[in-house]
Amino acid sequence: MSVLASSALTPVRLWRGFASATRLGWTISSNWTRPFVFLIYTVLRPVSGALILVVMYRFITGNRGSTVAYLSFLVTGTAFWGLVQNGLAGLANGMSEDRGFYRMLKYVYLAPLPFPLYLVGRGLAQLAVALVSAGVVLSLATIALHLPIDPLRVNYPMLALASALAMAAVLSIGLTYGLLLLGARDSHGYGEIGAQVLYIASGAIFPIAVLPHPLAAAAALSPLVYWMELVRRSLLGGQALRMFPDLSDGTVLLRLLLTAAATVVLAALAFGWADRNARRRGLIDQEANW
Amino acid sequence: MAEPTGLRLFLKAIRARSYPRLKSVFRNRAWLFTEITLPLLGTVAMVYVYQALRAPRAWLGFVVLGGAMMAFWQNVLWSMGTQFYWDRAEGNLEIYCVAPSPLTGILLGMALGGIVISVTRALAIITVSSLLFGVGYRAGGVLPALGVFAVSLAALYCLGMLMASLFLFYGREVWHLAEAFQEPVYFLSGFYFPVRTLGALVGGAASLIPLTLGLDAIRQLLVPGTPVFFPIGWELAAVAVQVPIYAVASQLALARLEYQSRRDGRLIVRTS
Secondary structure: OHHHHHOOOOHHHHHHHHHHHHHHHHHHHHOOOOHHHHHHHHHHHHHHHHHHHHHHHHHHHOOOHHHHHHHHHHHHHHHHHHHHHHHHHHHHHHHHHHHHOOOOHHHHHHOOOOHHHHHHHHHHHHHHHHHHHHHHHHHHHHHHHOOOOOOOOOOHHHHHHHHHHHHHHHHHHHHHHHHHHOOOOOOOOHHHHHHHHHHHOOOOOOOHHHOOHHHHHHHOOOHHHHHHHHHHHHHHHHHOOOOOOOOOHHHHHHHHHHHHHHHHHHHHHHHHHHHHHHHHHOOOOOOOOO | OOOOOHHHHHHHHHHHHHHHHHHHHHHOHHHHHHHHHHHHHHHHHHHHHHHHOOOOHHHHHHHHHHHHHHHHHHHHHHHHHOHHHHHHHHOHHHHHHHOOOOHHHHHHHHHHHHHHHHHHHHHHHHHHHHHHHOOOOOHHHHHHHHHHHHHHHHHHHHHHHHHHHHHOOOOOHHHHHHHHOOHHHHHHOOOOOOHHHHOHHHHHHHOOOHHHHHHHHHHHHHOOOOOOOOOHHHHHHHHHHHHHHHHHHHHHHHHHHHHHHHHHOHHHOOOO
8 A cells, every 4th residue: 555655646746757748749859950950940831831921912912001910910820820730730740650650659658647648748849849930930020021019018918828728729639639540540641631620720821701601610619710819919919900800808718718628628538539449459559660 | 584684674673663652542542631631721721811812813723733733842852852761761772772773763763653643632632622712724725834744843853863862861850851841842932822923033043943933834824814933935944954954963962872871881770
């Protein structure tokens, strides 16, 4: 009894395990090169993505004054989208890599640390990388494109709260999706497909009202739409192009809270099922012929 | 039994290496789904941006054609550029090197098989997105566009052969390197907008990627109202010149890197 009690998972041990998982995720992401080169690779993709949209915007509108708000809409959306890309595709692909390439998923699964906690830690490292690139993209764009973002007037509490809620939803989707993908014969590219579907339905680069009505209605159930709205309101204030002009900040935040909570609950149920399925089918330690 | 001649061996190597790719065109359904769906979703997202900004419907053709060409760039990156890296990890590269057939034949086989795979994906992307968004094209430009397309593919896959040689030197970072070549090339080659929008300097530098001028010429032929970067004839000539340049460069790089890899023992390095 005393042995069992001493080996129980105390909060301190849970924290240590979680911190190790985060450190491991960070190391896997970044130790293939020097920090400076890693930083360049990290920002190359989102910066190029933002440039594509800026040039498209200029080509289509001819820089008409009446459409300037849309430029801020595009840049803020694409800058923060990296968090979803890394949190979902990065985590889902990471799980497949842990199993097939590094062949260590089963050891993590067998360790005393709860498996979902390891996955969240692994995903947090991906989010940290995305956060840096979002900061770089926004800073560059604000200076180069004269976006109306004033660092002293940003509503940081709302930005942080909205982002925390959205990331809880994204990580819960990511770890469930990743576990489900372990059952696929070949899941290469499926993480990106999942993120790309959300990209279309999240209002990241165009208002969801542009989508056909049934799709727009479905998109309104996603927490990411409300997150994107709050990100823009936090950064741009009254100059933000709004997807929900009739809703107050509080109402949008409430909708984000409800949809994020529903997403986390649904993802947890799906994760439980996927976990039992993975154990029954022997997917955790399956040879993936990477 | 007579020994096969050099030419026959070369052709047999091409055929042998392209065979698994040709067989995988429809057999690997997971890849079929991924290779069509990913560029298609990217295309759909950009079409909605055009619609949100109330662009003329004819301009949606820019995005759809760019999205289709994306299938070729992804194939060149992941199935040509990084292929020797995967082959080395799986132990195939050392077999290629001890076989009597030339590595060039193996690269050409990979390219031919890759072209067939990507054509099927690109056709699916063009068909689905054009039907979804009602995009039309200039019918009279189809045949010349196919000619430009063929020359562009030749140059592009010669560039892919060059990349396959260069990527051989990388370890775990090859994955990140290939990823880093995605969005920047989508931007520089004007996948979602006419390349003229980039200006002479950036557009001119981006012309080193065969897709840049090839795609622009195809758009000029198929999409009415495409802003002209260079006249079609010039663009075609520039892409045609790139074919022998990249072909010779890939041979030089292959010979050099094969020698260096043998010397440093890199041909048998496993990264997993």
